[in-house]
Amino acid sequence: EPEVTQTPSHQVTQMGQEVILRCVPISNHLYFYWYRQILGQKVEFLVSFYNNEISEKSEIFDDQFSVERPDGSNFTLKIRSTKLEDSAMYFCASSGRETQYFGPGTRLLVL
Template sequence: EPEVTQTPSHQVTQMGQEVILRCVPISNHLYFYWYRQILGQKVEFLVSFYNNEISEKSEIFDDQFSVERPDGSNFTLKIRSTKLEDSAMYFCASSERDSSYGYTFGSGTRLTVV
């Protein structure tokens, strides 16, 4: 069964450093997403991406965040200057059609900012 692949599974970084979280969506999917889950809290939407541009973003997705699909297969989330409160599990997801059909999620990257 097709999978969404995320790397790395764990990332520890120092506050103020830049991190890039990587995702390989399912190959025939057209919609891509990032969500995050801070420990003990809800899974929260960050950003959606379609047709090579951001289609929606949440209040969390400020200027410190950016997304890119550099080569037609990878989908990356960059955090320019990490803060302690960015520590969370970050999930990438993709879908063939819009959200009403559900997504396939990756297994997540646990980001710890120290």
């Protein structure tokens, strides 16, 4: 059964450093998403991406964040200058229509 994959599973970085989180969505899906979940809190929407552009983004998704689909398979989330409060689990998801399938997440720790 096809699934969404994410790399790395864990990432530790210093405050102020740039990180790139990678996702490979399910191959025939057209919509892609990033969510984050701070420990003990609910899952929060960051951004949705369709047809090679951002279709919707939340207030969390400020200028420090960017997304890209650099080739036909990868979907990346870049955080330019990480802050302590960016420490969270980041989930990628993809959908063909309405049901979103989530990857296993990347646990990001900013020190």
